[in-house]
Amino acid sequence: MTTIVDVAIHANVSVATVSRFFSAPDKLSKKTALRVGEAVNNLKYTPNALARNLNRSRANAVMILLNDITNPFLARVVASADKVAIDRGYSVLLGNSHFSQDIEANYISRIQSRVVDGFIQVSSNVHDIMLDPNNTIPFVNLCECPSNAHYPTVHIDNVAASREITELLINLGHQKIGCLMGIFNDKYPSPVTVDRLKGFQQALQRKGIKYHPEWHLNGDYSFESGFDAAEQVCAMQNRPTAFVVGSDEMASGFIRGLKSKGIRVPEDVSVTGFDDIPMARFSEPALTTVAQPAKKMGEVAMGLLLDLIEGKPLHKTQIKITHDIVVRESAMPPKA
Amino acid sequence: MTTIVDVAIHANVSVATVSRFFSAPDKLSKKTALRVGEAVNNLKYTPNALARNLNRSRANAVMILLNDITNPFLARVVASADKVAIDRGYSVLLGNSHFSQDIEANYISRIQSRVVDGFIQVSSNVHDIMLDPNNTIPFVNLCECPSNAHYPTVHIDNVAASREITELLINLGHQKIGCLMGIFNDKYPSPVTVDRLKGFQQALQRKGIKYHPEWHLNGDYSFESGFDAAEQVCAMQNRPTAFVVGSDEMASGFIRGLKSKGIRVPEDVSVTGFDDIPMARFSEPALTTVAQPAKKMGEVAMGLLLDLIEGKPLHKTQIKITHDIVVRESAMPPKA
DNA sequence: ATGAAAGCGCTAACAG
């Protein structure tokens, strides 16, 4: 490996000068700058980031912690966050936990070893580091912050969003409304799940409609779990005319399952989704859903994190992103 | 920040002992190990990876270079590759180029600064570093290697795969077969595109079927481009009875476009895909396609890369992965 | 404008 010393010798200057060539080129005279530049080219020298980072004690990298990079919503969040990171000179490390708390914890310990300057967490696990009042590693939670969290956060108002999409169904004339939501068996129940259920119930309550526990189905946000849940709908003798579903993928699978059982959507049963991933538009029928602006959320979260890292003065660290209700084809008034 | 020195003082041992506590704990007596462990806990010490990496000159990290993390096939590749990386103690940096050669080149220069020990490239751009006979940074190309590449590679036989899926159509009785493939306007034409077209043409030729350039449509592998391509099919007075499409997403969009124009699939036109992403199964009709084992490819590529990095003796560095033809519903015999 | 030198925090001989 060619080092800064090689270049210094080659250019007949001190290592300090070579260092300046990269970090403060304007402090060099034209002549020396030229000589150094030549040496750099001849020797094909690239500064060693490891060494540089060590004495700057900055890694110039951030980590994004998430459960599953193959989730299309998360992938879009990562893509947009990643873009602002590179634009600002940072690398991004993937912290894909594959839904394992152990793996996520392992990532946290790597983070503590300073391989990154901060992290974005897109999951709801709570780690010691996040509770430690002496913690110095910046982080922001995206989408999944417990509602009482005191740390930086970027999220939509899931309660309101879920309430609104439910109200849309009610305004369409539905009175018998079921839901298909996430399950609650985690150590740290997903705030997303909690809030979306809460919004659903709020809407019913406000309109004086009874919540039927027997119409409350559970899934894990996947297409498959939606497909499977459809089975239970068939078994219902008194069937809802509409379902609020906690994610587009699950809604898509649910619709597919319903159709395979001969139940038409939206003619027999209306279905709504959540997230507005690309597939929502291409599902048949196209999904009426809540749009969560993945791109914007990724950008805002990364922007916030980098500001935190760079010590910029911050106005606000708990940022609410506005959602949208997207009306397409999967919901219509109930048959008389 | 608490450093190794703090711990050493606290435990009344030398820094070397503390270092050994982490790298070779069995070389310590029970007593000292205990003392050090206590100090570590009390001080909440975590070794600084930056410093460690510097004098080991190893980053314990690898980069995955790709065009778009929101591509479901790539996301699955990354997820599986990532899994073997963490299992072997490495972090993975995302090199998401957003289809920009400049960004990819920028990542390459970061790589040269030694922030990672090696990289997997899932794109077809050729960089100086890859041609440099003196290059010491290990890398492997996944899926997208030019066929004459001399460097490590993991890929399926795209020519054979494309030929086989075309033959399936021919065996079904189709004689008028069109295709929807990628375009060739890149500096480094995608070998994937080249090979899939070649396989398509080979199949026709072997069966003595004429290749009709006017039935050759172009897209960019996206759902949208498939949808748009369907428009051109309507305009054809002499229409093929089947199309070989270069990716599942594009095939899916193509089918959707066809259906929106009143052309039934597969009754009027058969369509095949490529990749077998999850959506292929859920598309309507479900896609007959070539299965490219994303999970396995990611694992093999990462395994190979880490072996390379760790200097393990290698039997083979150009690895061919077997594909499968998956028969579902989107292809049937042509109407008489 | 440039150089000398003291580290950044840790590892790895080499001694003992």
Place this chain on the structure above:
DNA sequence: CTGTTAGCGCTTTCAT
């Protein structure tokens, strides 16, 4: 089994 010490490659005062 444990300690001493010389770096890893670079940045950054402090002088000049």
